Amino acid sequence: MRTIKSINSLKRELKIIKSKNQTIGFVPTMGAFHKGHLSLMRNARRDNDIVIVSIFVNPTQFGPKEDFEKYPRQIKIDELFAKKEKVDIIFYPSAKEIYKDCHLTYVNVTNISKVLCGRSRPNHFEGVTTIVSKLINITEPDVMYLGQKDAQQAVIIKTMVKDLNFNVAIKICPIVREKDGLAMSSRNSYLSQKHRQEAPCLYKSLKEAKKMILAGNTNSKSILSWVASNIKNNSSGIIDYTECINADTLMPISRIKGRAMIALAVKFRKTRLIDNILFHLK
Ligand code: AMP
Numbered sequence: 001m002r003t004i005k006s007i008n009s010l011k012r013e014l015k016i017i018k019s020k021n022q023t024i025g026f027v028p029t030m031g032a033f034h035k036g037h038l039s040l041m042r043n044a045r046r047d048n049d050i051v052i053v054s055i056f057v058n059p060t061q062f063g064p065k066e067d068f069e070k071y072p073r074q075i076k077i078d079e080l081f082a083k084k085e086k087v088d089i090i091f092y093p094s095a096k097e098i099y100k101d102c103h104l105t106y107v108n109v110t111n112i113s114k115v116l117c118g119r120s121r122p123n124h125f126e127g128v129t130t131i132v133s134k135l136i137n138i139t140e141p142d143v144m145y146l147g148q149k150d151a152q153q154a155v156i157i158k159t160m161v162k163d164l165n166f167n168v169a170i171k172i173c174p175i176v177r178e179k180d181g182l183a184m185s186s187r188n189s190y191l192s193q194k195h196r197q198e199a200p201c202l203y204k205s206l207k208e209a210k211k212m213i214l215a216g217n218t219n220s221k222s223i224l225s226w227v228a229s230n231i232k233n234n235s236s237g238i239i240d241y242t243e244c245i246n247a248d249t250l251m252p253i254s255r256i257k258g259r260a261m262i263a264l265a266v267k268f269r270k271t272r273l274i275d276n277i278l279f280h281l282k
Contacts, residue, residue, distance in 0.1 A: 001083045003075075003090045009137055010091055010102045014140055022049035026141030026168075028132060031055040032072035032186035033081045036176040040145040041085040043173050044262040050102035052139050053082055054091040056098065056156055060106075061127030066269070070187055091139060098134065104220050107133045109163070112250050116152050117265060117274065129160050149176075149183050151263055151276045155250050175275075177203065183275045185234055196236035202266055205230040209262055213279060218256040220244035231266060235238045240265035240272065247278055257281045 004010045018025065025044030037053075044051045054079060062068035075092060082090055092250050106126050112118075113125035136144065146154045154172050161168060176184050182196075191199060205227045213225060223251035224242045231237060245252055247259040256279075263276040 001079070001087055001090065003079060003092050004143070005080070005092050005094065006097060009139065010089070013089065017050050018140070019102065020049075023143070023277060024048060024050045024139065024141040025143050025145060026075050026135070026139045027051070027145045028051045028135050029053060029055055030071065030186065032074055032189075034176075034184045034186065036147055036149060036184040038085055039083065039176050040147060040173050043171060044143070045086050050089070050209065051085075051087045052089045052091055052140065052141065053087050054093075054134075054135055054179055056093055056095075056131065057089075058127055059095055059100075060099070060130055061124050063123065064119055066121075067166050067187070067190070067261060070190075072189060073165070074253060077147050091135075095196060102123055107131045107160065107164075109160050112156055112159065115250055116241060116243060116245070116263060118152070120265070121271075125153070125156050129156060130229070131235065132157055133160065133164070133166070136161075136168055141168050141191075142278045143171055145173060147176075148172050148174055148276070149185070149207050150274070150277075151247075151261060152250060155248065170174055174246060175195045181207070183273070185273065187271055188256055188275070189256075190271040195236070195271070198237065199268065199273060200233055201234040202275045203277075204234075204236070206264070206275060210279055213256055213281070218281065220252070223256070231244040231264075235268075237266040237268050237273075240267055252264050 025048030027040045027044050057071050107129040108126045109129055118125055158170055178256050180200040182200045191215050207226050209223050227242050242264040245261050247261040259280050265274045
């Protein structure tokens with residue numbers, strides 16, 4: 001495994017890879033690896049000749065009052081994890097390498113970047129789609145691996161890839177959870193002990209809601225009001241949103257049918273957790 005920091009060195013490596021007609025699986029990350037990241041690498045390893053993982057804490061996707069400075073950075077530990085997953089290349093650029101002076105171009109997927117998490121994080125998805133566009137152009141992958149954990153991000157990136165004719169397939173991998181159900185996240189390490197104990201109630205609420213839906217209650221309003229009160233009764237988290245949405249378009253639905261999702265964001269002090277559950281109703 002090699003860690004490459006410059007775009008030019010990576011491009012030299014890609015020339016050799018492409019000349020051998022080898023396929024490239026690409027996993028974009030911000031590092032601080034947990035089992036969620038590792039599952040994406042494992043999928044990429046299974047499907048491709050070469051696996052590239054990027055580690056870049058992307059400044060343009062953080063709001064001014066968000067956790068860019070304190071976001072966990074642990075390149076040495078991440079390298080060990082990636083090596084174990086038989087990753088071929090870690091692309092680990094500096095912010096200067098990615099955003100040269102006078103960087104003026106941003107990629108914006110309209111409408112769906114403004115709903116759900118986009119309401120409380122106004123420029124977040126523009127930062128995400130800008131960096132992912134750049135990383136696709138830099139790493140030239142055949143397949144890109146994303147997590148269902150960031151469901152809105154996955155739909156936005158799929159839309160961008162389709163709308164801008166990027167030549168890359170996308171695979172969405174299932175959410176990896178802690179034993180108690182909490183979705184793994186690099187931000188879980190910010191939680192106090194008390195909040196860490198309360199946080200599994202998010203997934204418990206989603207699971208219960210899915211049961212109620214599959215048992216015949218397809219009224220979004222009643223399901224969401226149950227989810228909200230269950231979270232309030234079992235934690236001190238402040239709900240940012242709970243929504244029933246179409247899983248492909250992210251648009252809210254009042255009567256649950258087809259491929260649908262309940263998505264939520266809840267704040268424990270400054271730590272904002274997101275989670276979701278998918279279901280398919282005929
Ligand atoms: P991040 O480093 O947080 O930007 O995440 C990099 C990729 O890992 C994204 O595609 C995430 O959706 C995915 N990911 C993060 N957490 C999980 C998880 N618990 N299960 C599956 N994928 C995840």
